[in-house]
Amino acid sequence: MKTSSSFIAAFVLLCSNVIAQSPSKGKITGDVKESATKPLPFATVLLLNAKDSTLAKGAISSESGTYEFENISLGRYLISATMVGFQKSFSAPFELKEGQLSLKVPSLIVAENTQTLQEVKVVSKKPFVEQQVDRMVVNVENNIGSAGGTALEVLEKAPGVTIDRQNDRLQFKGRQGVMVMIDGKLQQISMQDLMNMLQSMPSDNVEKIELISNPPAKYDAAGNTGLINIVLKKNKNFGTNGNYTLGAGYGRYEKLNGSLGLNYRNAKYNAFGNVSVFHGRFKNTQDIDRTIAFQDQVTYMDQNSPRVGNPQNVSFRGGVDFFVTKKTTIGVLATGFLNQFKMNGVSRTDFRDKNQTLTSRFETDTYNHNRLDNYTANVNLKHDLGKGRELTADADYSVFNGNSGNDLRTTYFSPSDEITSKDVFRNIMPSNIQIAGAKIDYIHPLKKGKIETGAKSSFVNTDNDMRFETQVDNVWTLDPTRSNQFIYKENINAAYLNYSTSLNKKTQVQLGFRTEHTHSQGNSVTLNNVVDRNYVNLFPSVFVSRSLDTNNVLNVSYSRRIDRPNYRNLNPFQFFLDPYTFQQGNPNLRPQFTNSFQITHVFKGAFSTSLGYSRINDVIADQIPKQIASENKTYVTTENLDHQDSYNLTFSIPVTVKKWWTMQNNISAFYNRYRSFYYGADLDLGQFGATVFMTNNFTLPKGYTAELSGFWNSPTQYNLLQAKAQGQISAGFAKSLWNRKASLRVNVNDIFFLNRFAGTVKYQDLNFKIYSRWESRQVRVSFTYRFGNQNVKAARQRSTSTDDIRNRANSGQN
Numbered sequence: 001m002k003t004s005s006s007f008i009a010a011f012v013l014l015c016s017n018v019i020a021q022s023p024s025k026g027k028i029t030g031d032v033k034e035s036a037t038k039p040l041p042f043a044t045v046l047l048l049n050a051k052d053s054t055l056a057k058g059a060i061s062s063e064s065g066t067y068e069f070e071n072i073s074l075g076r077y078l079i080s081a082t083m084v085g086f087q088k089s090f091s092a093p094f095e096l097k098e099g100q101l102s103l104k105v106p107s108l109i110v111a112e113n114t115q116t117l118q119e120v121k122v123v124s125k126k127p128f129v130e131q132q133v134d135r136m137v138v139n140v141e142n143n144i145g146s147a148g149g150t151a152l153e154v155l156e157k158a159p160g161v162t163i164d165r166q167n168d169r170l171q172f173k174g175r176q177g178v179m180v181m182i183d184g185k186l187q188q189i190s191m192q193d194l195m196n197m198l199q200s201m202p203s204d205n206v207e208k209i210e211l212i213s214n215p216p217a218k219y220d221a222a223g224n225t226g227l228i229n230i231v232l233k234k235n236k237n238f239g240t241n242g243n244y245t246l247g248a249g250y251g252r253y254e255k256l257n258g259s260l261g262l263n264y265r266n267a268k269y270n271a272f273g274n275v276s277v278f279h280g281r282f283k284n285t286q287d288i289d290r291t292i293a294f295q296d297q298v299t300y301m302d303q304n305s306p307r308v309g310n311p312q313n314v315s316f317r318g319g320v321d322f323f324v325t326k327k328t329t330i331g332v333l334a335t336g337f338l339n340q341f342k343m344n345g346v347s348r349t350d351f352r353d354k355n356q357t358l359t360s361r362f363e364t365d366t367y368n369h370n371r372l373d374n375y376t377a378n379v380n381l382k383h384d385l386g387k388g389r390e391l392t393a394d395a396d397y398s399v400f401n402g403n404s405g406n407d408l409r410t411t412y413f414s415p416s417d418e419i420t421s422k423d424v425f426r427n428i429m430p431s432n433i434q435i436a437g438a439k440i441d442y443i444h445p446l447k448k449g450k451i452e453t454g455a456k457s458s459f460v461n462t463d464n465d466m467r468f469e470t471q472v473d474n475v476w477t478l479d480p481t482r483s484n485q486f487i488y489k490e491n492i493n494a495a496y497l498n499y500s501t502s503l504n505k506k507t508q509v510q511l512g513f514r515t516e517h518t519h520s521q522g523n524s525v526t527l528n529n530v531v532d533r534n535y536v537n538l539f540p541s542v543f544v545s546r547s548l549d550t551n552n553v554l555n556v557s558y559s560r561r562i563d564r565p566n567y568r569n570l571n572p573f574q575f576f577l578d579p580y581t582f583q584q585g586n587p588n589l590r591p592q593f594t595n596s597f598q599i600t601h602v603f604k605g606a607f608s609t610s611l612g613y614s615r616i617n618d619v620i621a622d623q624i625p626k627q628i629a630s631e632n633k634t635y636v637t638t639e640n641l642d643h644q645d646s647y648n649l650t651f652s653i654p655v656t657v658k659k660w661w662t663m664q665n666n667i668s669a670f671y672n673r674y675r676s677f678y679y680g681a682d683l684d685l686g687q688f689g690a691t692v693f694m695t696n697n698f699t700l701p702k703g704y705t706a707e708l709s710g711f712w713n714s715p716t717q718y719n720l721l722q723a724k725a726q727g728q729i730s731a732g733f734a735k736s737l738w739n740r741k742a743s744l745r746v747n748v749n750d751i752f753f754l755n756r757f758a759g760t761v762k763y764q765d766l767n768f769k770i771y772s773r774w775e776s777r778q779v780r781v782s783f784t785y786r787f788g789n790q791n792v793k794a795a796r797q798r799s800t801s802t803d804d805i806r807n808r809a810n811s812g813q814n
Contacts, residue, residue: 030105039065058605063502241788249780253281273318294629307345327384388445400433424471449501466573486571512541565589642676687717
């Protein structure tokens with residue numbers, strides 16, 4: 001074999017003198033920096049063909065910011081580099097040629113400023129979905145199909161994300177427990193309030209969505225499935241500028257949205273602010289068919305509930321960054337929202353016996369009203385100590401004021417449709433959540449590596465006063481047996497240490513360690529019951545990245561995380577939807593703990609394959625159904641199940657079909673298995689599932705672009721609920737106007753009206769089916785105009801000290 005190889009080599013060398021010289025290969029090296037002296041590790045570095053900006057090869061910068069491309073054909077290229085929190089930057093074009101087969105590119109500075117290329121026009125743009133070293137990023141800003149919609153609809157399109165509108169649940173890679181951040185701030189409100197808020201937030205406010213499966217120790221330990229960070233748009237220019245967006249949509253009812261952003265920056269300070277509004281109406285229809293067996297009787301309950309919802313939202317964000325010195329910035333920030341959600345409808349339920357004979361029926365007029373206002377103030381400091389050392393500090397205070405409730409008027413009928421009785425009651429729950437916190441973070445570069453450390457403390461005080469009242473002769477009377485005041489107090493103190501280094505030229509390692517002390521007290525005042533918990537937990541994390549060659553990178557990570565019960569689920573109140581259906585809290589809920597492992601392979605900085613496994617102990621399972629068979633009543637609550645095993649496999653496949661046609665394909669397969677002793681029996685439920693997402697982008701002549709996208713979620717298991725498949729197909733187009741200062745977008749969401757929810761529960765004596773449809777098919781139009789100086793630098797992105805706490809305030813309210 002060796003002799004044969006030598007012969008071939010000699011033959012080729014001989015022929016080259018007669019025919020032509022063989023194509024040579026070369027090597028390109030360089031480094032990426034955050035500033036003139038500070039390297040930028042783990043940046044995504046792409047080698048682009050200078051002619052048309054198409055991808056030649058990709059790499060990840062080392063701990064010291066260096067990169068290397070081997071076996072490169074001769075030609076003219078340029079380098080691009082990007083990383084989360086930085087603008088994409090480009091080198092000047094250069095040429096790899098004979099006589100210079102080893103070329104070192106000058107250092108590429110990656111900063112917040114967008115660098116303009118003078119010699120080459122970059123025709124590529126950010127793909128809708130891109131895989132980075134530690135996260136997947138969904139670039140919403142330039143996506144046609146997202147224009148004029150809501151943040152919830154955009155999130156539903158994110159690869160691996162599943163939205164259960166029926167039960168206000170959010171899953172990532174087939175698992176619940178994901179924490180949602182907005183601009184790095186965890187939203188501490190109930191899951192229903194979070195869903196309502198995202199339903200009311202215009203998608204035109206969203207720049208991108210970051211999906212982080214295994215966050216490092218710097219992040220709070222909450223979130224067993226990982227973190228979803230929704231990054232809102234900010235001005236990126238110098239001087240004074242702004243933008244406004246107007247949007248309208250229609251499905252069954254109207255949807256209107258608008259936003260205004262302003263930014264001013266000079267040498268001493270940067271002032272910024274934006275406000276957005278949303279108004280809409282939508283229809284939701286829900287059917288529940290129950291089979292209830294009790295002793296020798298069987299009762300069939302068929303329920304139909306059409307409802308019309310009306311979300312309204314005003315959100316705002318404003319602040320000032322003062323540049324005290326070149327190295328010190330002090331900022332103040334105020335954010336908040338006013339969210340109101342109303343829904344009314346008529347629920348009709350038929351009772352039938354085992355022979356399917358109608359025995360009675362009832363109709364319930366429902367009026368659901370939810371109001372939640374949030375005001376947050378933040379003071380922050382960023383100081384550059386020199387030589388790559390950096391100190392940041394935050395202190396903030398946040399208040400949530402809410403009031404939610406249901407008014408129910410029920411009329412009972414005989415089989416012959418005669419009125420037999422009436423029942424009128426309501427439940428009201430005013431709530432107040434106060435959150436205070438502070439944190440400090442420090443970065444210290446070493447000769448070989450970097451240390452990050454910090455500490456944080458937060459205090460929470462919640463007060464929920466649930467009142468259940470009945471009406472007799474037009475007089476409302478409090479029912480103390482179904483009312484309860486619940487006061488919850490919590491203090492969390494945390495500290496972390498991260499160390500990252502390069503073991504060699506191709507291997508980077510990050511080790512993290514976080515400890516959290518939690519003291520909580522839940523006081524059911526009316527029931528005279530106090531649950532006091534005091535515990536300390538340790539949360540290690542490991543991240544290893546290995547560059548196998550210039551095209552292949554392998555990442556391996558492990559982390560341990562915690563999820564604490566949200567405040568509303570701890571309150572043992574009963575929240576009624578109709579006389580036979582209600583929700584109940586559980587003051588005895590325990591935190592759940594997750595150990596997660598993940599291995600990711602990235603090819604050419606674009607194609608990725610990820611394999612993950614997690615074990616969750618004391619699973620916090622929400623919307624668990626229970627039944628009082630003797631009274632034909634069904635209710636849902638939140639319980640701790642023993643454990644859940646979850647496996648997931650994810651593929652990210654970008655494809656350039658033509659220069660004018662690109663595709664992004666994401667496929668996630670997962671298997672979830674729940675095991676516990678629950679409801680008087682051994683529970684052992686497992687289910688394979690998958691999600692598929694595809695988007696096609698078309699660049700057309702004369703400034704037009706178009707998009708065709710769709711997703712499909714396979715049947716899967718939500719705790720006891722077996723859910724059927726969901727999916728939709730959407731399309732849209734956009735036109736740039738007035739020298740790219742304005743854009744007009746039109747899209748149709750769920751063209752074939754396929755997106756719906758259907759599920760079945762069959763466990764012990766539980767036997768029911770759920771079917772739900774909503775106004776998923778919509779036509780939307782959005783217009784955006786940018787004015788002023790378009791070279792103003794953006795306001796700083798930063799997280800505050802109470803991000804994680806605010807998210808739990810959002811998880812579970814009704």
